[in-house]
Amino acid sequence: MKETMTAEERLTAAISCRVPDRVPCAPLIESYAARYVGITNHRFMFDLDAAMDAFNEIHNDFPVWDCNRSIYFARYGPVSEKIGNTRVKMPGVELAPDALYQFHEYEAMTRDDYDVILNEGFKVLLESFWHKVHGSSPEDITEAQAKRIVVWNREIEESKRRGQAFLYGSLSSLPSDTLSMMRSIQAFFKDLFQIPDKVEAALDIVTDFLIASHKKAIASTGIKTAFIAGTRCSGQFLSKKNFERFTWPYLKKMVNELVDDGNIIYLHFDSNWTMNLEYLLDLPRGKVVLECDSATDIFKVKEILHGHTCILGDVPPAMMTVGSAPEIDDYCKKLFQVVGKDGGFIFSTGCTLPMNAKNENVKAFFESVKKYGWYF
Amino acid sequence: MSKTRQLVVMAVVQLDEGRVLRLAKEALARGIDPLVIIEALREGVARVGELYERGEYFLADLIMSAEIFKEVVKLVLDSEPPATVQGPPIIFGTVEEDIHDIGKNIVIGLMRCRGLQVCDLGVDVPAADFVAKIQEMKSNILCISGLITLSYDSMKNTVALLREKGLRESTTVIIGGLVNEAVRQYVGADYWARDCAAGVDLCLGILNWSDGTVPVFHRRTYNQVPTV
Numbered sequence: 001m002k003e004t005m006t007a008e009e010r011l012t013a014a015i016s017c018r019v020p021d022r023v024p025c026a027p028l029i030e031s032y033a034a035r036y037v038g039i040t041n042h043r044f045m046f047d048l049d050a051a052m053d054a055f056n057e058i059h060n061d062f063p064v065w066d067c068n069r070s071i072y073f074a075r076y077g078p079v080s081e082k083i084g085n086t087r088v089k090m091p092g093v094e095l096a097p098d099a100l101y102q103f104h105e106y107e108a109m110t111r112d113d114y115d116v117i118l119n120e121g122f123k124v125l126l127e128s129f130w131h132k133v134h135g136s137s138p139e140d141i142t143e144a145q146a147k148r149i150v151v152w153n154r155e156i157e158e159s160k161r162r163g164q165a166f167l168y169g170s171l172s173s174l175p176s177d178t179l180s181m182m183r184s185i186q187a188f189f190k191d192l193f194q195i196p197d198k199v200e201a202a203l204d205i206v207t208d209f210l211i212a213s214h215k216k217a218i219a220s221t222g223i224k225t226a227f228i229a230g231t232r233c234s235g236q237f238l239s240k241k242n243f244e245r246f247t248w249p250y251l252k253k254m255v256n257e258l259v260d261d262g263n264i265i266y267l268h269f270d271s272n273w274t275m276n277l278e279y280l281l282d283l284p285r286g287k288v289v290l291e292c293d294s295a296t297d298i299f300k301v302k303e304i305l306h307g308h309t310c311i312l313g314d315v316p317p318a319m320m321t322v323g324s325a326p327e328i329d330d331y332c333k334k335l336f337q338v339v340g341k342d343g344g345f346i347f348s349t350g351c352t353l354p355m356n357a358k359n360e361n362v363k364a365f366f367e368s369v370k371k372y373g374w375y376f
Numbered sequence: 377m378s379k380t381r382q383l384v385v386m387a388v389v390q391l392d393e394g395r396v397l398r399l400a401k402e403a404l405a406r407g408i409d410p411l412v413i414i415e416a417l418r419e420g421v422a423r424v425g426e427l428y429e430r431g432e433y434f435l436a437d438l439i440m441s442a443e444i445f446k447e448v449v450k451l452v453l454d455s456e457p458p459a460t461v462q463g464p465p466i467i468f469g470t471v472e473e474d475i476h477d478i479g480k481n482i483v484i485g486l487m488r489c490r491g492l493q494v495c496d497l498g499v500d501v502p503a504a505d506f507v508a509k510i511q512e513m514k515s516n517i518l519c520i521s522g523l524i525t526l527s528y529d530s531m532k533n534t535v536a537l538l539r540e541k542g543l544r545e546s547t548t549v550i551i552g553g554l555v556n557e558a559v560r561q562y563v564g565a566d567y568w569a570r571d572c573a574a575g576v577d578l579c580l581g582i583l584n585w586s587d588g589t590v591p592v593f594h595r596r597t598y599n600q601v602p603t604v
Contacts, residue, residue: 089475100524102475185478189436190443193391237435318554321525322562354525 019343026067042092073152082144109182169223235275294350314350320357332368388420442485460491469497471530476523
C-alpha cells in the first residue's frame with residue numbers, strides 16, 4: 001500500500017468523518033519518549049532540545065507516526081512549575097530523576113474564592129492560585145506563559161519539518177474540571193450539592209475566560225484547533241441531572257463558540273463517558289474529535305457517533321505495559337476493523353503511552369497501522 | 377429515637393448535610409447516645425451505596441455521603457468512629473513511585489463509614505513499610521493502589537516481599553486504581569477493583585468470610601480469584 005495523502009490531508013479527512021488513504025496515527029507519546037531514547041525523564045522535562053531530539057528519534061524509528069498530538073508544551077518543567085492548574089511534582093526535583101511527573105491535588109482554592117471569581121474575575125483568582133500553589137510572582141507567570149508559546153511553536157515547527165500534522169493549537173480543561181482541580185475533587189462535589197447557584201455563576205465566568213484563552217492561543221500558534229480535557233464531570237461521576245447542570249451547558253458553549261470561529265475541537269475525555277455519548281450528537285457534525293482513554297467503550301462510541309464525530313483512541317495503557325505484542329496486535333486490528341470502518345477514526349493510545357510500555361508492544365502498535373490501517 | 381433515626385437516614389440519602397447536622401445536634405441535646413446517631417449515619421451511607429449499585433446514584437453522591445459522615449462524626453464524637461467489624465485493620469496505601477491519592481482517600485472514607493478499621497499509610501509507600509505494618513498490626517488484608525503504570529512493578533514487589541516474609545498466604549491482597557485482570561495476574565494479587573464501592577464491598581465480604589460466614593459478592597466490577 002502507498003500513501004496518497006499528506007498527514008494534514010489524512011487528518012482533515014478523518015476529522016470530517018470521511019475516508020482517508022489510511023488511518024492517521026497519533027499516540028500521546030511524551031511520557032514514553034525519554035525512556036525510549038535513554039535519557040532521564042528529568043532531562044526530558046527540562047531540556048527542550050533533548051526532548052525535541054527524543055521526538056525526532058522516535059519518528060525516525062516509526063515514521064508511520066504522522067500526527068503529533070503532543071502536549072509537552074504544557075508539561076515542560078519551567079512552565080508547569082509556574083502556571084500548572086495543580087501543584088506538580090517533577091522528576092529530578094521532588095521525585096527521582098527518572099520518575100514520571102505527577103499532580104498533587106489539594107484544596108488550594110477555598111469556597112470563599114468563588115466570590116473572587118464573581119467579583120474580580122477568573123484571571124485574578126488564577127494568578128493568586130498560581131502564587132499559592134507554585135509561589136509564582138506576576139513576573140514568573142508572564143515568563144512561563146511566554147516560554148510555553150516558545151516551546152509550543154518549536155513543537156509545531158519540528159512536527160512540520162518531520163512531515164507530521166500537529167494537533168493542538170490551544171488547550172484547557174472543561175470549566176467544571178478546571179474548578180474541580182483547583183478546589184480538589186471532594187470539595188468541588190460538595191460545592192455542587194451545597195452552593196450550586198454560586199458554582200453555576202462561577203462556571204459562566206470561567207467558561208468565557210477559557211473561550212477567550214483558546215482564541216488567544218490559537219492566534220499565537222496558528223493552529224485552528226482546541227484541546228479540551230474532561231475527566232471528572234462525566235457520567236461516571238455525575239448524575240444525569242448534575243451533568244446537565246454543571247458539565248453539558250458549558251461544554252456545549254465552548255465547543256459551539258470555538259467552532260463558530262472556524263476551529264476543530266478535540267475533546268480529550270478520560271474516565272467513562274459512555275452514558276453521555278448521545279449528548280455529543282448535539283455538537284456540530286464533522287468538527288469534533290472524541291479522544292477516548294479506554295475507560296469509555298470505544299465500540300459503543302462508534303455505534304452512536306459514527307458519521308458525526310471523529311473517534312480517537314484507545315489502546316489501553318495497562319495492555320501496553322503488561323500485555324504482549326500479539327495482544328496489542330489483536331486489539332489494534334479490532335480497532336481498525338470496527339472503529340475505523342468507513343472512516344472517521346484516528347488511531348491512538350488510550351490517553352498516554354506509558355513510560356514503562358514494553359518496546360515490543362510499542363513496535364506492535366506502530367506495525368499494526370501498516371498491517372490493518374489502509375482504506376485503499 | 378426510631379423517628380430521629382429514620383430522619384437522619386433519609387437526610388443522608390438526600391445528601392442534605394445541613395439537615396443531618398441539625399438532626400444530630402437536636403438528638404445530642406436530647407441526650408441520645410452519639411453512637412446511635414453514628415449508626416443511623418452508617419445506615420444512610422449504606423443506602424446511598426445501594427442506590428449507587430443500582431445506577432441511581434453516582435460517584436459524586438457516594439463522595440458526598442462520606443463527607444457528611446465525616447462532618448457529623450466530628451460534631452458528635454471526639455474520636456474516630458468505632459469500627460463495627462472486629463479484627464485487625466486493613467492496611468491501605470498508594471505504592472512506591474505513585475503519589476495519587478484521590479481514589480484511595482475516597483475508598484478509605486467509605487470504608488470507615490461502613491465500620492471498617494483502616495490504617496492509611498499514605499502515598500509512595502515502599503514495599504517494606506507495607507510488610508512491616510502488616511506484621512505490626514497482624515493484619516490480613518492489604519489494599520494497594522496506583523494510577524500510573526509504573527505502580528504495577530511496585531505492587532508486584534510488595535507482593536513478592538510479602539511472600540519472602542512468609543505472609544503471603546495469610547494476607548489477602550487487593551489492588552485498585554488503573555488495574556484490570558491482566559494487571560492482577562502480573563502483580564500476583566488476589567483481587568482487583570476499579571470501582572470505589574466495589575472495593576469496600578469486597579473487603580466487607582472477605583472479612584465476613586474470614587469470620588466463617590458466607591461471602592456476599594454481589595458486584596460484577598471485581599474478580600474473585602482464589603489465592604494461589
